[in-house]
Amino acid sequence: MLTEGKIQCLIVDDEPPALDVLQKYIEAVPSLEHVGSCLNCVEALGYLQNKKIDLLFLDIKMPQLLGTDFVRTLKNPPKIIFTTAFRKYAIEGFELDAVDYLLKPISFDRFIKAVNKVLETQLLSNAGNSEISSGSNSKNEAFIYFRADRKMIKVFLKDILYVESLKDYIKVITPTKQIITKQSISSLESMLPEDQFIRIHRSYLVAIDKIDSFTADDIEIEKKELPIGRMYQHEISKLLKAMNR
DSSP: OOOTTSEEEEEEOSOHHHHHHHHHHHHTSTTEEEEEEESSHHHHHHHHHHSOOSEEEEESSOSSSOHHHHHHHOSSOOEEEEEESOGGGHHHHHHTTOSEEEESSOOHHHHHHHHHHHHHHHHHHHHHHHHHHHOOOGGGTOEEEEEETTEEEEEEGGGOOEEEEETTEEEEEOSSOEEEEEOOHHHHHHHSOTTTEEEEETTEEEEGGGOOEEOSSEEEETTEEEEOOGGGHHHHHHHHHHHTO
């Protein structure tokens, strides 16, 4: 039985071990649901013709038909994350508007980064539809999952105060908790809405509406002073002046 509200995922790969790994990863993420696995594109075509799929994990180099060529045959393809052991297919994959490109062997951290891109797009889109029909605030509904303490932790974007970089990790600060996860601050920045978050330093990313006060050199959020990096000062100054008009 399919679960309403979850992202329906189909895996297409001619290698059973790869199918098993991706299925395990999908089942570990609460917002995803594994609905099927196919060993080739012909089998996948039959599946797509009969069932609704939101996200396709698609291997590229397969017998009979390449995954990239298969996508070109689809009139209304679902969101696609390509998986392959060959880097040479990356450019072609992105030319087909793939959400991401995962290089085998796929780590769980890299898988989560790709899935977060899908969740961000889907949730903001759904929130926008709600705003049109009910007048609700879409920003209050979007959220993202972070892997920490061997589990996936859900954080609403509206609750994030700021994010601090800790070399290969980041610390996500909310009013009630701090989450440390292995991810770069730049990758998270690319996932967050530009009108809600801004980079102020190579080590800090802040929620614009959580800024309590500022000077030319720092920003204060919840009594925490965060430095403004020299290379970010001009853009920060323009933004804050615009907000003050």
